[in-house]
Amino acid sequence: MNRAGRSTSKNGKSPRSEQPNPFRFGWRYVQQIGRNGAKKWVQVPLTLDDVLHPQEGDHIPDNSQQARDCNYLYGVLKWQLAGNPHAVVFTDCLINWGVRGLRNHSPDISVFDGVADPQRDWTTFAVAREGARPILVIEIVSPDAHDWQARDNDVVTKVREYYRARVPLYVIVDQERVGGPRQIIGYRRGTRKYVTIPLEEQGRLLLEPVRLRMGLREQRVVCWDADTGEEIPDFSAMAEARAAEAQARQEAEAALAAALARIRELEARGRNGA
Numbered sequence: 001m002n003r004a005g006r007s008t009s010k011n012g013k014s015p016r017s018e019q020p021n022p023f024r025f026g027w028r029y030v031q032q033i034g035r036n037g038a039k040k041w042v043q044v045p046l047t048l049d050d051v052l053h054p055q056e057g058d059h060i061p062d063n064s065q066q067a068r069d070c071n072y073l074y075g076v077l078k079w080q081l082a083g084n085p086h087a088v089v090f091t092d093c094l095i096n097w098g099v100r101g102l103r104n105h106s107p108d109i110s111v112f113d114g115v116a117d118p119q120r121d122w123t124t125f126a127v128a129r130e131g132a133r134p135i136l137v138i139e140i141v142s143p144d145a146h147d148w149q150a151r152d153n154d155v156v157t158k159v160r161e162y163y164r165a166r167v168p169l170y171v172i173v174d175q176e177r178v179g180g181p182r183q184i185i186g187y188r189r190g191t192r193k194y195v196t197i198p199l200e201e202q203g204r205l206l207l208e209p210v211r212l213r214m215g216l217r218e219q220r221v222v223c224w225d226a227d228t229g230e231e232i233p234d235f236s237a238m239a240e241a242r243a244a245e246a247q248a249r250q251e252a253e254a255a256l257a258a259a260l261a262r263i264r265e266l267e268a269r270g271r272n273g274a
Contacts, residue, residue: 024146025045025047025050025060026045026058026061027044028050028055029041046058052153053103056094060106062142063142065140068220070091070092070109072220072221072223072235073109073223075234076212076232077111077136079235080232084113086115087112087113087135088112088115091109093110095124095125095165096127104124105165108138109138110134111134111210112130112132113133113135114130115130116130127165134166135168136210138170138171143175144178145177166189169188169209171185171186171187171214184214186199211226211227212224212232213225
């Protein structure tokens with residue numbers, strides 16, 4: 001007997017479900033040695049544990065919503081912390097916490113203070129070696145249609161592990177299913193575990209260490225200055241708009257110059273023909 005709602009093929013058997021893309025979590029290249037002793041690089045898919053604790057050189061794709069929010073938050077935090085000469089903001093930078101037994105993470109957004117030379121470039125940021133202290137970590141949940149455990153990396157496992165890493169404020173932009181509603185969850189580090197931070201009016205979360213409020217508008221992350229209440233704009237979008245305006249202005253000036261040159265050419269021909 002077939003269950004109600006399950007489609008069947010002509011022979012009465014259920015069709016094989018579509019297999020998910022094995023590389024949907026990302027990939028890395030691994031060197032292997034063939035039977036003839038020749039070395040070659042082979043692309044292998046990442047597992048959820050690899051995504052939780054990535055290595056240098058791993059390729060972990062973002063969806064457009066996740067990338068947009070990360071770019072926005074990175075710009076906002078860089079702007080907000082511009083007056084602090086020892087603060088750094090990372091997006092998808094590998095973090096070595098310097099905690100025994102705790103492997104590296106690559107948070108969507110991480111903020112640190114006490115960095116002697118914040119202008120350096122890092123492939124892996126070693127917190128203890130740099131003498132830095134974590135201020136804030138933000139993760140943007142990207143649920144997987146084929147594996148509900150993908151979300152657990154951010155909302156379950158990292159809650160425990162970021163606490164061990166002594167992150168004082170952990171914020172999650174959560175989404176339980178693909179295309180579903182989003183919510184903001186904030187955790188403040190307590191004496192034994194994280195404590196949930198209640199949202200303020202209009203569903204906003206106070207990010208006290210960086211003096212920002214964070215909320216959602218039409219499923220997009222938005223931030224406000226906690227002292228002035230002013231909304232922080234999307235600096236990357238502003239830069240793109242300015243670039244588009246500059247290009248349009250250049251094209252208009254070029255078209256005007258071409259038109260004037262044509263007019264002068266016609267006037268010269270008229271004079272020569274008179």
